[in-house]
Amino acid sequence: MTIFNADEIRVALETAFPVPMDEYEDAFYCQLMAGSLNDLAKVYKRRFNETVDEIKAGGLLSEDFVLVLEESQKKEVDIPALRSGLPDLFAEVVHIPAPDAVKLLSNRFIYEAVKTQIGDRIKRYEAVNVDDLEARLPVAERPEYITMKTTPKGYIVKRVIRRRG
Structure with a gap:
């Protein structure tokens, strides 16, 4: 080929x-x-x-090729764990992503304004930026609040390298 x-x-x-x-x-x-x-x-x-x-x-199956499922990884914050485990730190880093804020109230409001308007319903939209949390959290505590999420990207075909011997 x-x-x-x-x-x-x-x-x-x-x-x-x-x-x-x-x-x-x-x-x-x-x-x-x-x-x-x-x-x-x-x-x-x-x-x-x-x-x-x-x-x-x-x-x-093929002797010359193998089908491999590639994956990508993305860090995600465990919002409920952070909210209950470190409420003060959670209060520092929590925010509403802009698209969700727009859906809820428009661009005019920031987190506290949204919280004032919708109360506990805000929990569904709360988000924490991984980098903001990592900057404030000791490395040893990160695994409790930050997990690695793996999602499939799609398949690729790779050629099998055969060793001559």
Whole structure:
């Protein structure tokens, strides 16, 4: 199987579709080419996802490839634990994310104004910035209030490297 890199694909495209010399024509060419490549990328992404689904559904294995589920990690604050465990620190770092504040009352109000208006319902919207909490909390206490959340990003295909021996 031949693997092409972006430069090789660009050269092939520019051989098939020569680059205009006029700046306006070139800008128009680039605009059209970018749109076409974006559409083509969607086709390949859809085909990739369909093929991965077939591999998973059929339990297909390969000696040359392996299907790997990538994950991303993001720190999250355990709001109820921090609120009850360190109420003074919680009061220092708690806030309402702007989109939630807008949903509730508009941009005119800050945390205390929202709290005054909606009382205990604010708990559903309370948030603490991980960096703000880490700056104020000793490292040893962080695991009690900050957890690592792992979420799937999607599948990738990796080539298996075989050792000759």
